[in-house]
Amino acid sequence: MKKCHITFQLNGMTTEVLVNPNQTLVRMLREDLGLTGTKYGCGEGDCGSCTVLLDGEPVNSCLVLAAQVDGHRVTTIEGVADGDNLHSLQASFIEKGAIQCGFCTPGMILSAKALLEKQPDPSELEVRTAISGNLCRCTGYQKIVEAIMSTGKSAGECSSSNEEKCQGEG
Amino acid sequence: MLLPKFDYHAPANLEEACQIMAHYGDQARLLAGGTDLLIALKKNRIYPSQVVALDRVGELKGVGIDENGLYLGARTTAAEIMEIDFGPGGEALVQAASQVGSPLIRNLATVGGNLATAMPAADMAPPLLALQASVILERYGDQREVELKDFFVCPGEQVMLPEEVMSVIYLPQLPESTGGAFEKLGVRKALERSIVSVAAVVSLAEDNRTIVDARIVLGAVAPTPMLATEAAGSMIGKKAVAKNFAAAASIAAREARPRGLRTSAVYSRLMVETLTIRALTRAFEAASK
Numbered sequence: 001m002k003k004c005h006i007t008f009q010l011n012g013m014t015t016e017v018l019v020n021p022n023q024t025l026v027r028m029l030r031e032d033l034g035l036t037g038t039k040y041g042c043g044e045g046d047c048g049s050c051t052v053l054l055d056g057e058p059v060n061s062c063l064v065l066a067a068q069v070d071g072h073r074v075t076t077i078e079g080v081a082d083g084d085n086l087h088s089l090q091a092s093f094i095e096k097g098a099i100q101c102g103f104c105t106p107g108m109i110l111s112a113k114a115l116l117e118k119q120p121d122p123s124e125l126e127v128r129t130a131i132s133g134n135l136c137r138c139t140g141y142q143k144i145v146e147a148i149m150s151t152g153k154s155a156g157e158c159s160s161s162n163e164e165k166c167q168g169e170g
Numbered sequence: 171m172l173l174p175k176f177d178y179h180a181p182a183n184l185e186e187a188c189q190i191m192a193h194y195g196d197q198a199r200l201l202a203g204g205t206d207l208l209i210a211l212k213k214n215r216i217y218p219s220q221v222v223a224l225d226r227v228g229e230l231k232g233v234g235i236d237e238n239g240l241y242l243g244a245r246t247t248a249a250e251i252m253e254i255d256f257g258p259g260g261e262a263l264v265q266a267a268s269q270v271g272s273p274l275i276r277n278l279a280t281v282g283g284n285l286a287t288a289m290p291a292a293d294m295a296p297p298l299l300a301l302q303a304s305v306i307l308e309r310y311g312d313q314r315e316v317e318l319k320d321f322f323v324c325p326g327e328q329v330m331l332p333e334e335v336m337s338v339i340y341l342p343q344l345p346e347s348t349g350g351a352f353e354k355l356g357v358r359k360a361l362e363r364s365i366v367s368v369a370a371v372v373s374l375a376e377d378n379r380t381i382v383d384a385r386i387v388l389g390a391v392a393p394t395p396m397l398a399t400e401a402a403g404s405m406i407g408k409k410a411v412a413k414n415f416a417a418a419a420s421i422a423a424r425e426a427r428p429r430g431l432r433t434s435a436v437y438s439r440l441m442v443e444t445l446t447i448r449a450l451t452r453a454f455e456a457a458s459k
Contacts, residue, residue: 001175021178021221024208043171044209046361048274057249057277063208064278065201067178068225111273132360133272 006070011079019066026050028066029076037077037106041135048134051107052076058107058114060133077106080113089113089151098147100138107134112148120153171212179222184229184308187222187335192310194220196332201225202245202283205275230282230337239342244282244305248294249273251281256341259371261456262297262350266369269293269352272360282336285321288328289363291390295322296369297352299395300385303341307334315340322394348373348383349456353445364390365433366441368422370449374410374457381405386418386446391426391438398422401446410454412447419446 007016010033019028029035029052038061041049045060052061053075080087089109092098099105108131115122115130122130127148128141136144179198181187191198198220201207210216224230230245233254240256251267254260270276270284270293284294285305295318304317307330318339321328330336350371356362367389375382384405386398401422408414420443428438 002177004178022173022175022211024173043212045205045271045275048272051274054277058274059277060205060274063204063275065178065204065208065221065223067180068201068204068223070180129360130273133274 004067004070006067008069008071009073011075017066021065021067023066025052025061025064025066025069025074029061029074035076035078039103039106041103045133046135047104048107048111048131049104051110051134053110053114056114056117058111058133075110077109080109087113089116089148092147092151093144096143096147096150098139098143104134104136104138108136108144112151115148116152122149122152124149173208173211174214174217176211176218176221179220180226181222181224182226184227184335184337185310187224187227188308188310188333190220190222191333191335194222198222198332200286200335202286203247203278203280205271205279206283206287224335234338237343239340242281242339242341244285244336244338245280246282248276248279248281248284251294252276256301257343258346258348258457259301259344259350259373259453260341262300262352262369262371262453263294265350265352266293266297266354266367269354275361281339285318285339286328286330286336288322288324288326288394290325290393290395291364291367292395293352293354293364293367293389295395296367296387296389297350297371298339298341299387299397300350300369300371301341301344302385303339305336306338306340307331308337309334313337319397324393344371345373345383347375347378347457349453349458351449351452351456353449353452354389355441355445366390366438366445368442368445368449370446370453372405372410372450372453372457374454378458379409379411381408381410381414384418384450386422386450388422388426388442388446390432391428391442393427393429396425396427398425398446400425405450410458412451415447415450415454418450419443422446 039049041047199218201223234241248267248270373383423439423443428435
């Protein structure tokens with residue numbers, strides 16, 4: 001089994017790794033690179049806890065070989081915040097109580113981030129569809145949906161403009 | 171779950187991919203989206219000594235159009251298919267692609283992989299059969315075209331030789347007054363293997379009421395996705411009205427060959443009937459627009 005030398009962009013940094021061909025992306029991230037924010041759940045693409053962004057699109061990293069990301073862009077939950085400043089989605093998850101055990105949260109946030117980049121003002125259905133590959137066994141999803149919707153464009157505009165006016169309209 | 175050991179190849183083009191497959195034959199497996207292959211490897215269902223990833227093979231991506239129809243690269247993902255305008259009848263394929271797995275799976279899973287794994291419940295097979303698709307199979311120094319209706323053999327098996335690579339799926343241009351629809355029944359909305367699925371494609375005469383051509387394809391109710399030819403044939407020359415849709419649907423339910431594995435055969439047939447009526451109704455609406 002010949003090792004593969006790969007070069008890819010990981011959270012904005014050029015990264016070179018020597019991987020076994022039978023290494024999945026999630027295992028390389030967690031075990032070789034120490035990025036344990038990406039969780040390993042079912043290993044079959046059903047639970048979504050290993051979600052990462054591959055060239056900006058959310059995928060199950062348990063169903064991608066590490067060697068396949070050669071030349072591509074990978075974003076994990078560790079690459080979402082800007083230093084100590086949380087991404088608005090992360091702040092919103094905390095504010096809305098959308099985290100209980102936290103195991104699904106990295107995947108939820110990455111799926112939501114990909115959605116908001118394409119559709120800054122999503123409907124509830126769009127939000128629920130976007131996270132339909134991410135299972136949560138704690139929250140019942142409602143607070144997660146609320147957290148994502150409140151990060152959306154119209155919610156953002158609301159909080160940044162006159163609050164009283166928004167409440168009046170709401 | 172660990173993967174068995176194998177050597178990894180990432181050919182840069184189709185010719186190189188065919189060369190590798192010609193060399194290793196049935197010791198090698200093609201890796202397209204990986205959503206089926208990696209699970210099969212993890213569960214020790216297959217033990218290839220070589221895995222050949224098609225990521226870099228540009229010829230297998232995207233869409234081309236000529237005067238006769240449309241060529242869809244076999245490595246096009248379900249998510250990408252959702253964004254393509256396939257012309258008359260193509261709604262059926264877009265609707266099916268949008269119901270594959272989950273958004274995470276749709277960003278990986280490819281149309282070629284969905285066909286090549288040859289599962290009776292594959293979402294994209296019924297619409298492609300209804301759209302009269304054929305697949306181009308390449309091997310080193312040779313190429314052949316296989317109509318999709320002759321492609322599937324039994325669950326998990328199709329006619330591809332170990333050294334062949336599916337390059338494109340060819341969709342003939344259908345008449346302007348054609349519409350398509352896909353219906354899927356599962357117990358949940360995401361990550362669900364169909365209990366029953368139905369694709370319908372209907373072409374109308376100039377009066378926008380008379381059916382001149384129809385195809386009904388049933389998924390998950392036979393060892394392979396199957397054309398309900400008698401049901402579709404019963405509609406030719408008839409008016410596109412609810413009574414005729416219902417009559418065709420009851421023939422389709424009879425044509426289905428469910429084995430009663432996941433649900434009872436009786437229930438499967440009832441659902442074939444219901445879903446066929448819905449698919450025909452929506453295909454007609456799309457055709458008459």
